[in-house]
Amino acid sequence: MTALxxxxxxxxxxxxxxxxxxxxxxxxxxxxxxxxxGKVAAIAVLLAVWEVAPRLGxxxxxxxxxxxxxxxxxxxxxxxxxxxDHTGASLARSLSGFGLAVAxxxxxxxxxxxxxxxxTLLGPLLEVFRNTAALALLPVFVLLLGIGExxxxxxxxxxxTWPILLNTISAVRxxxxxLLRLARSVDLSGFRLxxxxxxxxxxPTVFTGIRLAGAVSILVLVAAEMVGAKAGLGYLVNxxxxxxxxxxxxxxxxxxxxxxxxxxxxxxxxxxxxTSWRVPVGS
Numbered sequence: 661m662t663a664l665x666x667x668x669x670x671x672x673x674x675x676x677x678x679x680x681x682x683x684x685x686x687x688x689x690x691x692x693x694x695x696x697x698g699k700v701a702a703i704a705v706l707l708a709v710w711e712v713a714p715r716l717g718x719x720x721x722x723x724x725x726x727x728x729x730x731x732x733x734x735x736x737x738x739x740x741x742x743x744x745d746h747t748g749a750s751l752a753r754s755l756s757g758f759g760l761a762v763a764x765x766x767x768x769x770x771x772x773x774x775x776x777x778x779x780t781l782l783g784p785l786l787e788v789f790r791n792t793a794a795l796a797l798l799p800v801f802v803l804l805l806g807i808g809e810x811x812x813x814x815x816x817x818x819x820x821t822w823p824i825l826l827n828t829i830s831a832v833r834x835x836x837x838x839l840l841r842l843a844r845s846v847d848l849s850g851f852r853l854x855x856x857x858x859x860x861x862x863x864p865t866v867f868t869g870i871r872l873a874g875a876v877s878i879l880v881l882v883a884a885e886m887v888g889a890k891a892g893l894g895y896l897v898n899x900x901x902x903x904x905x906x907x908x909x910x911x912x913x914x915x916x917x918x919x920x921x922x923x924x925x926x927x928x929x930x931x932x933x934x935t936s937w938r939v940p941v942g943s
């Protein structure tokens with residue numbers, strides 16, 4: 661009997677407290693495959709509806725051509741080098757403005773969130789500018805900086821700054837007070853407290869703002885390129901519409917959507933890299 665008791669598997673409730681049961685590798689792979697299959701299936705259904713609806717006359721094929729026609733136009737643009745040129749121009753502008761926003765907004769948000777005098781000094785300015793839409797200021801940027809690259813990078817920088825800045829401030833101010841009390845109880849200096857507690861606890865929320873800014877950087881740039889540009893995906897979409905090259909217009913829109921998805925996935929992977937210390941929900 662004693663041997664049987666000793667060999668009996670330990671029940672979940674009898675396991676030592678604090679030990680987290682992690683799913684097996686096979687279970688994680690299966691979950692990833694199920695998730696990927698669901699996403700692919702949803703996209704496949706959308707593309708199938710897009711292909712069939714114009715051919716059945718459910719929508720006017722003149723204004724919404726079948727997906728295969730759009731794909732042919734996309735391949736024609738890619739083979740001719742035009743798509744690469746427009747995509748390169750848009751990415752250069754978008755990434756420049758986005759990178760500048762991250763470099764400026766994250767440190768500034770940490771300062772505003774952690775040091776009350778800085779928040780008191782800059783608070784009124786933040787309230788004024790954060791409620792001013794970026795596209796509403798596009799004519800101002802064009803007048804001050806011209807219609808070249810500088811104005812487009814500046815408008816992207818302005819639009820991306822606010823989601824990053826506001827989320828960073830919220831992240832610092834939302835740190836668990838219990839963590840702060842525990843850190844102060846071991847006599848951590850202000851710098852060490854900021855380094856060991858505030859920064860790690862703020863990373864997830866900061867990355868939320870960065871991901872929002874990533875989407876904003878593409879949307880605002882496309883709108884800016886429609887107003888005044890000679891290259892870029894926004895220019896491609898706008899010019900195709902005026903020339904009634906509808907398949908090319910949709911090819912540009914599909915390219916913009918694909919870039920947005922890839923950019924977001926890269927930011928998600930980077931976020932996981934910097935927040936690998938977190939225990940997944942439900943573990």
